[in-house]
Amino acid sequence: MTQADIGLVGLGVMGANLALNIADNGYKVAVYNRTAEGTQAFMEKAGHLKDMFIPCYSSEELVANIKAPRPIILMVPAGAPVDQQISVLREHLKDGDILIDAGNSDFHDSNRRYKELADTPFTFVGMGVSGGAEGARFGPSIMVGASEAAYGRIEPILKAISAKHNDEPCVALMGPEGAGHFVKTLHNGIEYADMQMIAEVHEVMTKSLGLSIEEQAKIFSKWNEGPLASYLIEITANVMGVIDEESGKPILDIILDTAGQKGTGRWSAVEAHLLGVPATGIDAAVAARCMSASRSLRQEIAEVYPQLDETLSWEEKQEGIDACESALIAGKIAAYAEGFAVLAAGGKENGWDLPMGDIARIWRQGCIIRSRFLDEIAQSYDENPTLESLYLAPTIAERMKDAVPGLREVLCMGISNAIPTPALSSALGSFDMIRQKRTAAYVIQGQRDFFGQHGFERTDKDGSGYHGPWPAGGA
Structure with a gap:
């Protein structure tokens, strides 16, 4: 019997689609699921690709059914299930075998596993895969954390199955250990911010501009032809255009307003705090999802504080639509600027030389945050590999300058009409803070020294540890 080129464990939606993708690209796959029923169900649905799989139980x-040295992909839930599969498989793996965790793992776990398995005959790889079920099936963006030798061995398969942007595979080596999963985590954090900002602009367009969901679907479709062109803008237009068959209403009108989350956005926010890098847009997006879960409390509070109503002329509406487009452009730039700042800090903290330009390039296709704007980010890092902030890239700076007035206008609409815009507000607040030559932090330092004798630095002298002539009892 012909042996497989690669193995895959875990035949849930993502694992099954990835296996089909691999087979579609000419590689024979040995597949295994925790339950025999899962393996059998997968084989029954494999269709014309059935002969490309070896079902294992x-x-x-x-x-035994994979050619040595064996690459094996784990597509199981993050956390304990990954460790359990590693524990089971390690007894059977030999020299040169590669165990690839392709789930949404915490990069700290990947760091640990990489180190714990360093002395084993096989090699551990932590691999971030973005694009959801569709991406797994037809081409995801792939972020790999591995040794150069291990990556070199699996690179041909990964390039074959990855998404392509102008025929360029959207896969790259991020660095060793958990570098791949770290980059994937920040991808998801930026995704959280981007999605929240889109939702906020929708609320402004609905409650302040008085636009129907059907009207907004056309607006988002038009935006997808310009600088906002992206997967999230495209699918937002598509979602807005769907009518619920049962109620006859736009489907958005009947979807419950509680948003779920699987943890990666929260991990991004936590890592940003630990690294001392602001990621306020991601923070706000995570908080908004948490607040959405408190639906009954929100309903009760809403009865105490009724909503405001305002009627606008069409000319005012059109101006508002243009401002909303600018607001999303500015918000997107802020989200990427903060996300890439956290990536840079995380790379430095862990001793990884993260390829910032390559990260932007492999996100241009296949992943959830793919957008036209990533071309500008990739070009910015090509022109200046040591770019300290995306806000300093000339092309991006000009785009930000043009867009910020619209963001301010949208926030004014939101505030005056009691419409929550936490992510957009955070984006502007963070941008306005980072562009100040002198912030109000000197007030905080004065307060800290007054009550705790923490000391401060002076603008007119070198050194630190200075104290103010505070009144008695200040410390």
Whole structure:
């Protein structure tokens, strides 16, 4: 019997689609699921690709059916299930075998596993895969954390199955250990911010501009032809255009307003705080999802504080639409600027030389945050590999200058009409803070020294540890 080129464990939606993608690209796959029923169901649905798979019903059978040295992909839930699969498989793996965790793992876990398995005959790889179920099936963006030798071995398969942007594979080596999962985590953090800002602009267009969902669907479709062109803008237009068959209403009118989350956005926010890098847009997006879960409390409070109503002329509406487009452009730039700042800090903290330009390039296709704007980010890092902030890139700076007035206008509409805009507000607040030559932090330092004798630095002298002539009892 012909052996497989690669193995895959975990035949849920993502694992099954990735297996089909690999087979579609000419590689034979040994597949294994925790339950025999899962393996059988997958094989029954494999269709014309059925002969490209070897169904396996034990770890021993899986390993025996893959050509040595064996690459094996784990597509199981993050956390304990990954460790359990590693524990089971490690007894059967040999020299040169590669175990690839392709789930949404915490990069700290990947760092740990990489180190714990360093002395084993096989090699551990932590691989971030973005694009959802569709991306897994037809071409995801892939971020790899591995040794150069291990990456070199699996690179041909990964390039074959990845998304392509102008025929360029959207896959790259991020660095060793958990570098791939770290980059994937920040991808998801930026995704959280981007999605929240889109939702906020929708609320402004609905409650302040009085635009129907059908009208907004056309507006988002038009925006997708310009600088906002992206997967999220495209699918927002599509979602807005869908009518619920049962109620006859736009489907957005009948979807419950509680947003779920799987943790990666929160991980991004936590890492940003630990690294001392502001990621206020991501913070706000995570907080908004948490607040959405408190639906019954929101309903009760809303009865105490009724909404405001305002009627605008069409000319005012059109001006508002243009401002909303600018607001999303500015917000997107802010989200990427903060996200890439956290990536840079995380790379430095962990000793990884993260390829910032390559990150932008492999995000241009396949992943959820793919957008036309990523071309400008990639070009900015090509022109200046040591770019300290995206706000300093000339092309991006000009775009930000043009867009910020619209963001301010949208926030004014939101505030005056009691419409929550936490992510957009955070984006502007962060931008306005980072562009100040002198912030109000000197007030905080004065307060800290007054009550705790923490000391401060002076603008007119070198050194630190200075104290103010505070009144008695200040400390």
